[in-house]
Amino acid sequence: MLKIQKYAAIDIGSNAVRLLISNIVEEKGSDTRFKKSSLVRVPVRLGADVFINEEISENNVHRMLQTMQAFKLLMETHGVVKYKACATSAMREANNGKEVAKLIKKKTGIQIDIIEGEEEAAIIAATDLQSYIDVNKNYLYVDVGGGSTEFSVIVKGEKIASKSFKIGTVRLLNDMVKKDAWIELEQWIKQQTTSYDKIEVIGSGGNINKIFKVSGKAMGKPLSYFYLTSYYNMLQTYSYEERISILDLNQDRADVIIPATRIYLSAMKWSGAKDIYVPKIGLADGIIKSMYNDTVSSHTKLK
Numbered sequence: 001m002l003k004i005q006k007y008a009a010i011d012i013g014s015n016a017v018r019l020l021i022s023n024i025v026e027e028k029g030s031d032t033r034f035k036k037s038s039l040v041r042v043p044v045r046l047g048a049d050v051f052i053n054e055e056i057s058e059n060n061v062h063r064m065l066q067t068m069q070a071f072k073l074l075m076e077t078h079g080v081v082k083y084k085a086c087a088t089s090a091m092r093e094a095n096n097g098k099e100v101a102k103l104i105k106k107k108t109g110i111q112i113d114i115i116e117g118e119e120e121a122a123i124i125a126a127t128d129l130q131s132y133i134d135v136n137k138n139y140l141y142v143d144v145g146g147g148s149t150e151f152s153v154i155v156k157g158e159k160i161a162s163k164s165f166k167i168g169t170v171r172l173l174n175d176m177v178k179k180d181a182w183i184e185l186e187q188w189i190k191q192q193t194t195s196y197d198k199i200e201v202i203g204s205g206g207n208i209n210k211i212f213k214v215s216g217k218a219m220g221k222p223l224s225y226f227y228l229t230s231y232y233n234m235l236q237t238y239s240y241e242e243r244i245s246i247l248d249l250n251q252d253r254a255d256v257i258i259p260a261t262r263i264y265l266s267a268m269k270w271s272g273a274k275d276i277y278v279p280k281i282g283l284a285d286g287i288i289k290s291m292y293n294d295t296v297s298s299h300t301k302l303k
Helices: 046-053 058-078 089-093 097-108 117-125 169-173 179-193 206-215 225-235 240-245 257-271 283-292
Strands: 002-012 017-027 033-042 082-087 112-114 138-144 149-155 158-165 200-204 275-277
Touching (some): 002 058, 017 058, 033 058, 033 283, 046 058, 058 097, 082 089, 082 283, 089 097, 117 149, 117 283, 138 257, 149 179, 200 206, 200 257, 206 225, 206 257, 225 275
Parallel strands (some): 138 200, 200 275
Antiparallel strands (some): 002 017, 138 149
């Protein structure tokens, strides 16, 4: 007997807003499969407002309303039976974040849950990460966002430590990360990883996914510290416009990719990792899996 349901996850980040619609395929005698049906990304850069002015601008409130209305229609036409919308660093720190969430609920029927960094890390950890890791190895999992980066230490298949740091691509672009924050991150990574002879990094986020795609590496193969350093240095030889015209990067990727790469390289350096694996998973994937496992609240009705 085959049963297929559609779940949706909305990830409202500091750099972009994403809608992931997945098919949940259940078949007697087989493991449940989570198959991506649709992914839509809209570059509403909330962090550019919030980290400077401490609130979401009127223009971006309007863009958010339009985006959520579009997402609602997409979920309805896809026949989504369950959804969850999570907002992270930008809406969490915006003085009008809760007000905007209430407005969106009133206008579109979509309930937005503003989550803390630790909960974000826990949801990300609920992804299919286990299928990508070797239980005999140790890993530092790094998920880079626009407003914050979530770190988890995984030893022999078990998460033993997790922390969120306010070091993100949009913050770095606006020169809003102080030296103390980098020092705290360095100390935390070294403290959590120093007792292991060998550790490898797992990276997630749109920027590392793009770098991996450009590398031409086969899925499951890692990028080396040397390759990532070379790519980072190469990026800096091009202007923002050249990164768009010559390197073929989207305009909302062409600026954040440099600070994102800096974060991944720092994590590798301080943990002593020589390789970074890129399994293409993130918060939206974790939301889908967490809803299925009933480890997070979810919503079934759209207004």
